[in-house]
Every structure is written in structure tokens, then in C-alpha cells.
Amino acid sequence: MLRKILKPFSKFFEFHARTHYRAERHSMGLTIGIIAAAAVGGFVEIAPLFSIDDTVEADPNMRVYTPLEQAGRDIYIREGCYACHSQMIRTLRDEVDRYGPYSLAVESQYDHPMLWGSKRTGPDLARVGEKFSDEWQVQHLADPRSLVPESVMPQYAFLLNTSLETASLPGRLAALRTVGVPYTDEQVANAADDARGQAIPDSDRAYAVEERYGEATNIRFFDGRRDRLTEMDALVAYLQILGGLSDLPRNMQIPEGD
Amino acid sequence: MSVKERDPLTGHETTGHEWDGITELNTRVPRAVWFFVAVTHIWALVYWVLMPSWPLVTTYWKGLLGYDQAIVVEEQVAKAYRDIEVWRAPLGELSATEIREIPELMAHVERTAPTLFGDNCAACHGTDLSGAPGYPSLIDEAWLWGNDTDTILETLRVGINAPHPDTRFAQMLAFGETDILSVPEIRTVVDYVQSLSGLDPDVPAERLEQGQAIFADNCTSCHGDNARGIQDLGAPNLTDDAWVYGGDDATMFKTIHDGRQGWMPAWEDRLTEADRMMLTLYIQDRAAEAQP
Amino acid sequence: MMERLTVAERQQAMLITAVLALAGLILAIAGRNDPMGVHGWMTLFFAGGLFFVVGNALYAAEPTEDRTTSYYDDPTKVGILLSLFWAVVAMGMGVWVAAQLAWPDLRFDAAWSSFGRIRPVHTSGVIFGFGGNALIATSYHVMQRTSRARLAGHVSPWFVLLGFNLFCIIAASGYLMGITQSKEYAEPEWYADIWLVIVWVSYFVLYMRTLARRNEPHIYVANWYYMAFILVVAMLHIVNNLAVPASFSAAKSYSAFSGVQDAMTQWWYGHNAVAFFLTSGFLGMLYYFLPKRAERPIYSYRLSILSFWGIVFFYIWAGSHHLHYTAVPQWVQTLGMTFSVMLLVPSWASAGNALMTLNGAWGKVRDDATLRFMMVAAVFYGLSTFEGSFMAVRAVNSLSHYTDWTVGHVHAGAMGWVALITFGSIYALVPILWRRESMYSWKLVEWHFWLALIGTVIYVFAMWNSGIIQGLMWRTYTESGTLAYSFTDSLVAMHPYYVARTIGGAFFLTGAIIGAFNVIMTIRRVRQDTHELDYPTKSEAGEPAVPVAE
């Protein structure tokens, strides 16, 4: 019985081995064989993700990052926060209980690259936006153990004293537009001003930000410093929007998510 | 060498090739390997048939079981919710005193609240609830808004200075920044306030009088005539030794000069009413323990 | 070393370094307001330095002998030394990274020293610096020996080796300055990525040209694996690094893909970096050095075929096991899981083939620490692939993902398999390359072996414990049906294991330092071997008939 089942396998393999014995004399043959064997899997798994429509949910109200938030995201990447923090709540009960509604594909639709992470040395941050105050975020980043004595997170106090470089923001938004984020010409052109405006409430620039990115945009002195636009402003602005780009997760999933 | 040789140890023949002294035996693939090939492939086939698997151009095979991880987790969460609701329901209906009288219910609360507090509140108020500079202790006698059940529940629901439509407002004005008070005036009132809680007893009487005058003109509207605070405004008692920010010169100067708007997040969207009730009970109990 | 190059080749080398120096200068000027400019200067100095080294010896004596009658081992030697250098640096970083998780303030109060910046220095340093150099060096050695032919060219082997090291330097220094794309194991920015493509294509061409010269009709298994390593890594690297720079005068770029598609592409890459960098290449090493050292024929040619094609075909599908339960559609997860399990058979076929080859040589394994390195590596290879297939099962992954269990699995593979096979191969190779009678001290090899083994075991056990505890704490419910532990509770529980891991890592690092010392002393102190040299010979192979399985 067992032998019968195994027979076709070994038959096929005997054929394979003989062919192989001849083929392994040709380096180009091997090359083509390797490329062919290794190309299939990736193609079958990746290409359909672009062509199957329900891969990413549709959310017409999905927001884009403001320039300040995007700058903060770039700092998040620069500092390697993703090495300790995930931004992907899996479809598991305990994760939904702890972190909130599971993450949807649409939420990272404009994330180039995604920052789902692969290790949780610290907690998931997918829905950390507005969970804590700006002051807390600033103090926690500057000295995590002053607030959470058990923490092993590094301190990032220098962010408070480093001015945010805004000149490159129009270029950054333009590049993002090239890869598919729907920024308007106006948003690209005013990126540097808008980054400032978002951190100076009640200023003309702030009103312009609201006009371009919507009423719901957080406009605050994120780092508490009124004199300067710092990298801390940007990073905190980014953290405070995490989970807030799309309302779909909360609307789609049962209200008792937490 | 192209000579086929027989390996004396295994009795197998070599393939007849030799690379830098390395030869290969032409042993057949052990049957066990084929067995495991068969097992894993058959298992995979069955799995593919039952579960969502192979893609087509615009759709994919959904699987005979109709399994969908999103639906599964939503069902699990919903079921867990129903199970929990069995004991949790009274939390929304009974008063704190009534709840405390039901030991089984309190057992649930005591199991649940520490984790809720640890994951949501400890970041600011500390694992032991004793707070940190800028984040009030929840186990001392001083309460900004009050420690009766309804007040705490409301504080948790709407937060303080939080982005919530009903949030509580607690505004300590920036007297220095808005030029209401000059720097020397602030220093004077600092000395005065410190004297109220016995922090700085050696201030000359004349200076205390000046401070008292400044205080009366500017501060009593919020902190009360006797500086014992007004809970309706979230303005703290300045005569006790509990501080949110601190009673030392520098901190208090900063408080009065720059103002303070402590931000306590609103938990209405993140935590259920029952969760908030459990936290309230937990806070009250820990506070009671700490203040015998 | 210059004496083995002709004047024309030296000129060619000078031209290449001059062009590279110019490219560095352009990068330095364009990126003067960005950390990228630092990389420009580094490239300029790197290439300029080489330019002068070659230029100094431009008109020195030319080789007189017929070069095709010997093997070209200079690049291999340098590659081995570079590999050891990176091992010490990057494993040192690993110990520091580990220590920071146990004692977070064990760092300088400077941006560059934070966990998030030095962690990739460790990962890239060990994978690319240590592993990559070892792979390039051994591949040069193995392809010459098993082809009975000298390397095809005298400049391109250097271009590949040194160009690759320039990439490693740019990568590691970039992370410290905050230059990263955040894609795990593909963190370097666009200009470094482009440079690696150039280097890698040259590597492939060199490999093919050398094979074309071979004096042996058949291509040996080790070379299949090295070829798969070179080819597939090129494919993965190019696709996963597609990105649009925000400006040509700065490092920052944005991935061409986003969200779900980016995640799948990244882990298609990330998993197969494991497969084709950390597995396929090192299997090439194993297939040469193990039978050579054991002086036994490979147990089964047929098993080699089965496992090679199994690995090449199945591995590619498995990447989505890094994305179980995420927003990636479930059908992809199913494919990732099922292929990961099917993959176990060819993986174990390789491990089994290696261990069965040792039949008849167990006495040697007992006495010879070098062979023991290889034997234990094969065991860890079997262990980590079994663990991997197990963790790829969705239910298991729901527990293991995001925890230290993954890190434990990584290091069972990385320390137990990758590093041990490399050290074993290096000990086998060094006396041959430098034509020494033996290693400087066999005692030290023995010491290295035990330090490495104990270090790995401590590390892996600590991470299994912490990972499983972490995973369980996160999902434990009270009788009331509510979460039993807060995140901080789990964090506190990790501390003892993080301390243990640091100690295990320190053992492993000590072993590596001893190894590097031993190699240097071998080169400096041990007498030249008088044995006959190995040299390319004509194969006498006719064509034996298609073999029938026994």
C-alpha cells in the first residue's frame, strides 16, 4: 500500500535524476532552472495582491499624513523604533482585547514602506494615537524610565533640541506622490510651511494646514516648545495620528473591541 | 577519476565523478524521505481544498470551510464579550457600594482591573498608582476633581483637557507669559504658597503679606479663598503636601509662569463603561488601602 | 599580492578605482547637506586608497609563471580575514545590543548608540559582513577546486570582494547616522542598493566564467548552491529595494510598494534572504568542506538533487509565514504555511545527507574540533529548520510571532548553523590557503568550539524561555475572561533571560575572538608546509553512464 503510494513519486524522481545528471553539465541550464524554480512562488504570491480587489478595503475617507506627520514617520524609521514596536494588531482575540480593533490593510495603504514590525520588545503602536498626552509622549521619549521605571526603551532627549529640517519636505511628498500617495500640487508645494503651521496653533499657517488637510488635523504645540519646530514635534505628531487615519476599523468591527 | 568505485563501508557505488577528492555515493533516496514527501504534500493538498488558498487573477479560492480569519476573531471576541457580560452586566447598573457588597463580582473586578490599569493608566500614574511629576497620585488624599464614584467615572469618560467634546477643563493660567504678573511678583507668590503647606517657613512676614495680596487678587478665584482648591474647577488644594507638579521653587515658578494644562486622556472610546467602573473601584480601593 | 597582476590588470584596477572615487566625490558634493555626503567621502577615501595602493606598484615586476597552472587564492585569503574582522565587530555589537535590553542605560548619551540604530549594525554586520565575506571567499576557493580551474580574471574577484565590503561599510555606518529604509535585512538606502547590484552582477559573471573554464564535465553540488545563492539574492534584492529617492542629493527614499504589497514583498525578500543567503550559500560550504574534512563520499547524490531543488522551489513560497493573522489576505498565509511545512523534507534531506556522510568518520568527529564544528552545524541546521517549519504553522505562530522565540530560532540558525559551519570551514581552509602545517593551536580550536556551543545553547534556551513566557503572558486570560497580565508585567519577566542571553552571547563572542587570534597566529607563526600544492589538473573523467540508483 505504502509502496504504491510512493511509487509515482520515485518514478518521477528517477526521471528527474536522470535529466539532472545530464543538465548539471551546463551552467546556463542550471542558471535557467534556478531562476525558473525560484521565480514562480514570488510571482504567484505577490502579483495577485495588486489585481485582487478585496485585498485592500476601500475607505474613501482615508487621510494622508500631513508633512509634519510624515517627517515624524521618517524619524521613527531613522531611529529604528520598528525594531521594538509593531504596528499591526493581528486577528487574535488577545491582541484585539489589548490593543483595539485589528489592523486593516487600508490603514497602511499610504505607508511606503509599511512599519508592521516583527518584534514586540515594546507594545504595539498601531492605535497609540491620542492614547497619551503630548506631554507624556515628549517626556517618555526624552526619558522613558522617569515615567515607566520598568522600561528598556532608549531615551531620545536630543529630539527636543534638534530643529526639524523642513526644506526637503516638498521633495519627500513629491516622491511619495510618485509611488502613489494622492498629495495635491498645493500640498506638495506648501509642505515646509504646513509642517510649521501644524505646530503653531491659531496662526495663519495653522489655518492653511486645516484647509489643506481637514478640520480633524491635530494642530498643537506638540513638544510644548513654542519657540522652535523640533524633531520631537514631528515624531509626536506622527505618534498621535497612529490609528487615526481611517475610521473603518472602529466602524466595521464590533463596538466591544477593547 | 571516472572510475566507479564501491564504498567499502556502505557497499554503495559512487557516481564515478570526483571533485578535488570528493566523491558521491549513488545511494537511493531513503524510503522515509518519500514517505514524508507524501505526507506533507497530501496534508497541504487537503489544507488547500479546505482553506482559502490559491489565487486567481481577480479572486482566490475561498476554501470549502469558508474560513476567514477576520470573521473568526470577530466571533471569538463577540462570544467572549457575551461570556464576560454574564458577570459584567451589573457593573453598569449597580452603585459602587452595592458592587462592593457582592464578593463574586468584586473577585472579577480584582482580577481584571490591575491589567486594565497596567496597560492603560500605569504609563502616567505608575504601576503603584503613586503618580509621577505632572501625573497625580491616585492613592493620596488630594483629589483634583474628587474621588466619589461618579466623579472618577466622569473623569475617566471625558478626560481632562483631552480631545473629547465633554472634556473637563483644568486651566492653570500662564501668569508670567501673559504678563499678568511680573517675575518678582511670581517669586513672591511662590514663597507665599510654599508657606501655606509649611514648605518654606522662614519668609519675612512682610513678603508673606505681599504674596497673600497677589494671591487674593489672582488665585482665589480658582484655588479658593483659603487656597484649599475648588474641585469643580480641578484646581488643587495648595495647603497640603500633595503636589501634581511639585512644590519646589523652580517647579512652582514654572507652574505659575507658564501655566499648566494637564492632559488626562478620555477613555470613552477605548474602554467600556464596565471597564471604567472597574478601574474606579480599583482606584478607590487602592487609595483606601494607602490611607488607613 | 600585486606581483600576481599584470601591468594591464593593474591599470584596469586603477581605472575602476578612479571611476569609483569620482562617483564618491559626486556623492559627497551632491549630498553635502545630508549624511549621504559622508558616504560619498568614505567611498572616495576607500577607492582613492586602493588607487594609490595599486598605483604604487604599477610598474613592479610582472608575474612570470603561467598563471593557469595554479589557483588564485589571494582574494580568498583577504576575504577570510575580512570575515573574521566583521565577526568580531558585529558579534561585539550583538553583545552590546543584548546588554542594552538587560540594562538600557548601558550606552553613550548619543543618538547613534540607541538600540534601534545599533541593532541593524549587528544584523547586517553578521549576515553580510561575516557571512557574506565568508561566502564570497569560500565560493572562490570551492569553485576553483571543484572546477579544476583558476578564477576567471584577476581584477574582478577583487572588485567583487572589496566592492561588497564597501557596501557593508556604507550599510553599517549609515545605520549609526540614521540612514535606513527600515526594511529588515535590506536597510541600506538606494545608492548602496544600486552599488550592490553592480557588485552582484560582477560576482555572477565571474562565477559563470570560471565554471565555463572547468575541467570537469559535471558541476559539483556545492556550486549549485552557490549559484542559487548568487542568482536568487540578486532577484530578491532588486525587487525588494525598488524605491523612489526623495532627492538625488540626500539618502532618503520611499519604497515603491506600500502596506500589504510592501509587507509581502519585504517578507518574500526577508525569508529568502534566510533561504538563499543564510542557507543555500552555507550549504555550498557544507557540501565541500564536510566531505573533504571527513574524507568520506557524500552519502547520496540523489538526496542532494532532491534537497537542492526542493529548497530552491519551496523556500520562495514560505515568506508569508512572517505575516500570519495580519492584514495580508489569508490565502497567502495558507500558501506560506503549507510550503513551509513541505520545505522541511528537503531541508532535513540536506541535514541528513551531511550527517550520513559522516558515517565511518565519527572517530574523526570526536578528535577533530574542526570537523565537529561542521557536524554540530548540520545538527543545528536540522534543528532550526524543524523549528522554522513548526513556527510557520499558524497556530504556533500566533504564539511565537513578535516574541523572543523568533529571536531564539534566528540564533539557533545563525549561531548554531551559519556561524559554526563558517568557523569549521575557516579552520579547514586557513592551513591550506596559507600553506601551513596546521593551525597555530588545536587547543584553541577546541576552546572555540566549546565556547561557541555553550554560548549558543545558553542564548537559544534563554530565548525559548523568554519567548514562550512572553507569548503566553500576552494571551493568558483570568477566570473572568479578561487579560491576566499587562504588557509591563511581561517586560519585567524578560529581564533574567535578557541577562542570560547577554552572557551566552559573550561566550560566543569570546570564541570568535579566540578564533581570529588563532588564525592570525597561524599566518604569522606557523611554519610553511612542504606538502605539494594543489593545482588545477585536467580531469580524466570520461562520461560514466547515467547512474542507476542503488
Ligand code: HEM
Ligand atoms: C555574539 C553572538 C550574538 C549575540 C549576543 C547576538 C545578539 C542579538 C540581539 C540582542 C538581537 C536583537 C534581538 C531583539 O531585537 O530582541 C539579535 C538579532 C539578530 N541577530 Fe544576533 N547575536 C549574535 C550572533 C549572531 C550571529 C552569528 C548572527 C548571524 C549569522 C546573528 C543574526 C541576527 C539576526 C538575523 C537578528 C535579527 C532577528 C530578528 O529580527 O528576528 N546574530 N542578535
Ligand code: HEM
Ligand atoms: C525550513 C526552514 C525554515 C522555516 C520554515 C523557517 C520559518 C521561520 C518562521 C515561521 C519565522 C518566524 C516569522 C515570524 O513569526 O515573524 C522565522 C524567522 C526567522 N528565521 Fe527561520 N525558518 C527556517 C529556517 C531558518 C534558518 C536555517 C535560518 C538561519 C539562519 C533562519 C533565520 C530566520 C530569521 C533571521 C528569522 C527572523 C526574521 C525576522 O526578522 O522577523 N530560519 N523563520
Ligand SMILES: [Ca+2]
Ligand atoms: Ca525581525
Ligand SMILES: [Ca+2]
Ligand atoms: Ca535597501
Ligand SMILES: [Cu+2]
Ligand atoms: Cu521565514
